[in-house]
Amino acid sequence: MPDTRKRSSIWLQFKDFFFVLVLSLSQFRLHGSTGLRSGSQANFFPPLEDAMLPSGSFNNRMALITGGGTGLGRAMTATLSQLGAQCIIASRKLDVLQRTAEEISSQTGNKVHAVQCDVRDPQAVSQCVDQIEALTGLPDVIINNAAGNFVCPSERLSPNAWKTITDIVLNGTAFVTLELGKRLIQNQKGASFLAITTIYAESGSGFVVPSASAKAGVEALYKSLAAEWGRYGHRFNIIQPGPIRTKGAFSRLDPTGAFEKAMIDRIPTGRLGTPAEIANLAAYVSSNYASWMSGAVIRFDGGEYVSLAGEFNELRSVTPDQWKLLEAMIRKTKGS
Numbered sequence: 621m622p623d624t625r626k627r628s629s630i631w632l633q634f635k636d637f638f639f640v641l642v643l644s645l646s647q648f649r650l651h652g653s654t655g656l657r658s659g660s661q662a663n664f665f666p667p668l669e670d671a672m673l674p675s676g677s678f679n680n681r682m683a684l685i686t687g688g689g690t691g692l693g694r695a696m697t698a699t700l701s702q703l704g705a706q707c708i709i710a711s712r713k714l715d716v717l718q719r720t721a722e723e724i725s726s727q728t729g730n731k732v733h734a735v736q737c738d739v740r741d742p743q744a745v746s747q748c749v750d751q752i753e754a755l756t757g758l759p760d761v762i763i764n765n766a767a768g769n770f771v772c773p774s775e776r777l778s779p780n781a782w783k784t785i786t787d788i789v790l791n792g793t794a795f796v797t798l799e800l801g802k803r804l805i806q807n808q809k810g811a812s813f814l815a816i817t818t819i820y821a822e823s824g825s826g827f828v829v830p831s832a833s834a835k836a837g838v839e840a841l842y843k844s845l846a847a848e849w850g851r852y853g854h855r856f857n858i859i860q861p862g863p864i865r866t867k868g869a870f871s872r873l874d875p876t877g878a879f880e881k882a883m884i885d886r887i888p889t890g891r892l893g894t895p896a897e898i899a900n901l902a903a904y905v906s907s908n909y910a911s912w913m914s915g916a917v918i919r920f921d922g923g924e925y926v927s928l929a930g931e932f933n934e935l936r937s938v939t940p941d942q943w944k945l946l947e948a949m950i951r952k953t954k955g956s
């Protein structure tokens with residue numbers, strides 16, 4: 621490499637390193653002086669990792685989990701499989717799916733099938749459902765969990781970036797739901813549909829605008845179908861997770877790790893969620909114990925959403941001594 625290019629490449633790497641360092645330090649400055657140390661309250665809220673429902677709750681039931689090879693989808697598959705379900709996991713990377721399927725099957729003794737499918741392609745979805753029908757019959761439980769996302773200022777988004785995310789999240793969920801729904805209706809078979817969205821589907825959020833728009837669309841789709849397809853024996857529910865560490869999410873939304881502490885600081889339970897916790901909730905919602913639940917939107921975020929929303933919540937950092945002063949000032953005020 622010529623000297624000038626070598627020097628400019630070293631300079632670029634140094635600039636990257638410096639950028640990460642500044643981000644980390646600014647987080648330290650922002651959160652180093654709050655009254656209550658972040659995370660200490662997490663001791664009150666220990667995550668339980670065991671499967672919550674009675675064993676056998678999903679015996680003789682078939683469950684399809686899109687994006688079931690990794691992250692939260694993998695955890696949901698493991699829990700459903702442990703509870704007796706025969707699972708099918710579907711996404712683009714067959715090798716990843718097969719590895720997960722083998723690992724979970726060998727732990728639970730229940731078969732997990734791996735089916736390759738890009739949910740953006742309606743023909744591929746139809747072929748995937750053909751394959752599922754041949755393998756297990758139509759599923760009783762459908763979890764639309766597959767997603768794509770990355771942080772990006774909206775002015776930097778290309779049309780294809782927008783299309784990629786909205787195709788995976790909104791169109792993908794719609795293609796899977798409609799293809800299975802139509803076949804289930806034809807076969808007069810009931811089912812539980814669950815969509816995994818996110819807390820900002822409700823509020824919107826800058827820097828993840830395609831994801832926010834598509835997840836909001838998924839919520840509208842599921843609430844609408846809950847009203848329309850109850851007559852066919854179909855339930856539709858939504859879980860909005862808060863932050864739960866997975867490689868897929870964190871590497872695309874906080875690639876430097878600089879924002880993690882800030883995020884934990886604003887969660888009233890003082891910690892991230894765990895994959896096993898959301899897997900237990902998804903299993904409950906998809907089980908017959910929840911057969912009266914339809915059209916529900918369940919926020920599962922350790923309190924992060926309300927913490928971000930409340931105008932006065934920053935007052936958590938006021939110390940007891942400072943409160944004495946503030947109260948005295950307020951009490952001294954007479955009239956308006």
Ligand SMILES: CCCCCCCCCCC/C=C\C=C\C(=O)SCCNC(=O)CCNC(=O)[C@H](O)C(C)(C)COP(=O)(O)OP(=O)(O)OC[C@H]1O[C@@H](n2cnc3c(N)ncnc32)[C@H](O)[C@@H]1OP(=O)(O)O
Nearest residue numbers: 767768769770772778780781784818863868869873874879
């Ligand atoms: C205060 C800050 C707090 C930080 C908190 C951090 C932690 C927060 C946790 C809470 C999370 C909440 C919600 C999470 C929601 C999720 O959905 S997480 C799941 C994430 N998982 C995935 O995304 C897995 C699958 N993803 C992928 O496969 C890829 O990332 C992709 C890009 C979605 C799809 O891959 P592919 O089809 O191969 O697409 P490409 O051809 O690579 O790209 C298509 C177009 O998109 C453009 N692109 C790609 N990446 C970027 C980027 N980083 N920035 C801008 N644009 C990008 C790419 O250039 C293509 O467009 P063009 O053809 O025009 O070039």
Ligand SMILES: NC(=O)C1=CN([C@@H]2O[C@H](COP(=O)(O)OP(=O)(O)OC[C@H]3O[C@@H](n4cnc5c(N)ncnc54)[C@H](OP(=O)(O)O)[C@@H]3O)[C@@H](O)[C@H]2O)C=CC1
Nearest residue numbers: 687690691692711712713738739766767863864866868869
């Ligand atoms: N982790 C978190 O903090 C949060 C996650 N969520 C949601 O939880 C769900 C799971 O996310 P998480 O486990 O964190 O992230 P992952 O990246 O691990 O999961 C996303 C999955 O979607 C699959 N996928 C992506 N594109 C497609 C496609 N075109 N067709 C089929 N499958 C596809 C991926 O598999 P493959 O690459 O093989 O296609 C992957 O298994 C998502 O819906 C996400 O929006 C919501 C809020 C918070």
